Amino acid sequence: MIKVDNIRKRFGEEEILKGITTTFDKGKTNLIIGQSGSGKTVLLKCLIGLFQPEEGLIYFEDKILQEMNEEEHRVLREDLGMLFQGGALFDSMTIEENVMFPLRMFTTQKKSEMLERVNEVLKRVNLENVNKKYPAEISGGMQKRVSIARAIVNNPKYLFCDEPNSGLDPKTAIVIDNLIQEITHEYNITTIVVTHDMNSVMEIGEKIVFLKNGTLVWQGTNEEIFKTDNEDVTSFVYSSDLFKKIRDIQIKEQ
Amino acid sequence: MKYLKDIGSYFLMLKRVFSSFTKSAVLKKLIFKEIDDLIIGSMPIVAFISFFVGGVIAIQTALNIDNPLIPEYLVGFATRQSIILEFAPTFISIIMAGKVGSFITSSIGSMRVTEQIDALEVMGINSLNYLVFPKIVALLLYPFVIAVAMFLGILGGWVAGVYGGFSTSAAFIQGLQEDFIPFHIIYAFIKTFVFAFILATVPSWQGYFMKGGALEVGKASTTSFVWTSVLIILANYIVTQLLLS
Ligand SMILES: Nc1ncnc2c1ncn2[C@@H]1O[C@H](COP(=O)(O)OP(=O)(O)O)[C@@H](O)[C@H]1O
Ligand SMILES: [Mg+2]
Numbered sequence: 140m141i142k143v144d145n146i147r148k149r150f151g152e153e154e155i156l157k158g159i160t161t162t163f164d165k166g167k168t169n170l171i172i173g174q175s176g177s178g179k180t181v182l183l184k185c186l187i188g189l190f191q192p193e194e195g196l197i198y199f200e201d202k203i204l205q206e207m208n209e210e211e212h213r214v215l216r217e218d219l220g221m222l223f224q225g226g227a228l229f230d231s232m233t234i235e236e237n238v239m240f241p242l243r244m245f246t247t248q249k250k251s252e253m254l255e256r257v258n259e260v261l262k263r264v265n266l267e268n269v270n271k272k273y274p275a276e277i278s279g280g281m282q283k284r285v286s287i288a289r290a291i292v293n294n295p296k297y298l299f300c301d302e303p304n305s306g307l308d309p310k311t312a313i314v315i316d317n318l319i320q321e322i323t324h325e326y327n328i329t330t331i332v333v334t335h336d337m338n339s340v341m342e343i344g345e346k347i348v349f350l351k352n353g354t355l356v357w358q359g360t361n362e363e364i365f366k367t368d369n370e371d372v373t374s375f376v377y378s379s380d381l382f383k384k385i386r387d388i389q390i391k392e393q
Numbered sequence: 394m395k396y397l398k399d400i401g402s403y404f405l406m407l408k409r410v411f412s413s414f415t416k417s418a419v420l421k422k423l424i425f426k427e428i429d430d431l432i433i434g435s436m437p438i439v440a441f442i443s444f445f446v447g448g449v450i451a452i453q454t455a456l457n458i459d460n461p462l463i464p465e466y467l468v469g470f471a472t473r474q475s476i477i478l479e480f481a482p483t484f485i486s487i488i489m490a491g492k493v494g495s496f497i498t499s500s501i502g503s504m505r506v507t508e509q510i511d512a513l514e515v516m517g518i519n520s521l522n523y524l525v526f527p528k529i530v531a532l533l534l535y536p537f538v539i540a541v542a543m544f545l546g547i548l549g550g551w552v553a554g555v556y557g558g559f560s561t562s563a564a565f566i567q568g569l570q571e572d573f574i575p576f577h578i579i580y581a582f583i584k585t586f587v588f589a590f591i592l593a594t595v596p597s598w599q600g601y602f603m604k605g606g607a608l609e610v611g612k613a614s615t616t617s618f619v620w621t622s623v624l625i626i627l628a629n630y631i632v633t634q635l636l637l638s
Contacts (some may be wrong), residue, residue, distance in 0.1 A: 187515050216517040227508040231426075243419060244516055 140165045146195035155181045157353040166327045168320050168343045173350035179333040217245050220290030222300040226282040228274040235270040241293045260288040280311035298330040316342045403598050413519040427531035443542040447549030455559035468560040469568020472550035481542040482581045483629050486588040490621035494596040498617035501600030502610040528593040535589035580636045587628050595621045
């Protein structure tokens with residue numbers, strides 16, 4: 140479980156996060172949604188320690204991120220897996236080296252042990268026979284899967300994903316979403332996914348946090364999101380024609 | 394104001410490059426890779442340019458001293474002086490600012506825009522140490538590149554002078570030995586170390602702190618070349634003033 144308590148973050152004059160309070164549950168896929176520029180990525184980067192919020196506290200279980208010492212930080216980092224928007228695979232390394240990288244950094248395992256684990260996670264994300272290829276030589280969907288493999292190779296307790304299906308076709312996007320959810324349940328991870336994709340909301344939105352201009356305006360589940368009267372949420376949810384039509388059909392049926 | 398801030402960020406960067414070191418086994422591999430990319434990879438172009446520019450220096454000198462009173466060995470002498478003092482250390486470094494410098498800026502810059510640097514930081518790796526320190530170590534071998542440039546430049550001068558009929562081999566070699574001041578070599582290599590440090594750190598700094606996307610990576614490489622070459626020229630002036638006058 141991760142809890143944030145009144146987080147504020149500014150860049151220069153501009154306040155990007157204006158006091159956000161919520162919890163992200165263990166063993167669930169927690170979604171942060173909202174329009175582009177609403178501060179989703181900034182919130183995520185505060186959670187993983189890339190940005191320091193000016194105010195507010197972040198709890199990992201019962202420990203406060205801001206009050207951890209160097210050693211506690213190091214231990215926490217080993218428990219974090221992050222899937223970046225573009226994959227962020229190291230393009231000078233092969234797929235195998237990319238996935239092995241966290242193990243080389245965090246463990247003292249023998250090469251053969253590391254390799255065994257690498258093959259295990261690559262298999263888990265349904266990738267085989269790509270070990271010796273470079274990121275540029277495989278498709279976007281495969282890169283995302285390698286990136287997931289790298290994020291989970293060291294058995295993280297927390298998994299963060301920034302727009303995991305941006306740039307993917309709808310079918311591949313669903314495969315990636317489902318993979319993230321399966322892994323979350325399988326290993327009982329606290330997963331946080333940033334997205335603006337309504338398909339993901341429907342597929343995997345077990346807990347949803349809606350941001351608008353740096354403020355949390357709504358939270359709930361993917362069933363509740365279609366029933367809420369909150370105007371910000373409805374205008375986001377029904378911004379696509381498809382969802383408008385679905386809503387109209389539902390209203391007619393009633 | 395903006396320049397002051399830039400300069401501040403450069404020195405803060407240097408401080409972080411030399412703190413929280415990456416695992417040594419990992420660093421060792423990175424250093425060898427940088428030696429391959431930055432040093433070995435630059436040899437062909439450096440060799441090519443040095444040899445031919447050395448030749449041109451010899452021909453130009455010979456053509457400009459048609460006066461029979463001026464001794465023939467001057468061709469060798471002038472070639473040696475210009476190559477050791479300026480051409481090899483400074484001119485080659487400016488070329489390296491274009492080749493190695495823009496390579497460093499664009500590779501670090503694209504790691505920045507594709508969040509590879511963030512990925513390192515999330516894993517608790519000091520990305521500045523990981524990325525920049527190996528480059529500084531690799532460029533400790535840079536004087537070797539300059540030594541090769543000196544040798545090939547002089548060889549090029551000899552070939553052009555002798556086979557072009559501007560000087561006899563004996564006179565050229567006499568010129569090479571005439572009035573030889575060993576301190577000039579020391580001066581040249583002190584400069585080279587200073588330039589190597591600039592070449593490793595300034596382009597890294599430009600790439601590391603860039604913002605934006607692929608287009609900005611290209612712009613950053615250009616800006617990086619300007620900064621690096623201007624700093625090399627300024628450093629050249631300062632070191633020369635301190636050591637030779
Ligand atoms: N490193 C930064 N420096 C300054 N401003 C930033 C930085 N990162 C993000 N911002 C600003 O914060 C706002 C929210 O950005 P972001 O969280 O990336 O939006 P999104 O919800 O699309 O992920 C944007 O206006 C962006 O310009
Ligand atoms: Mg974003």
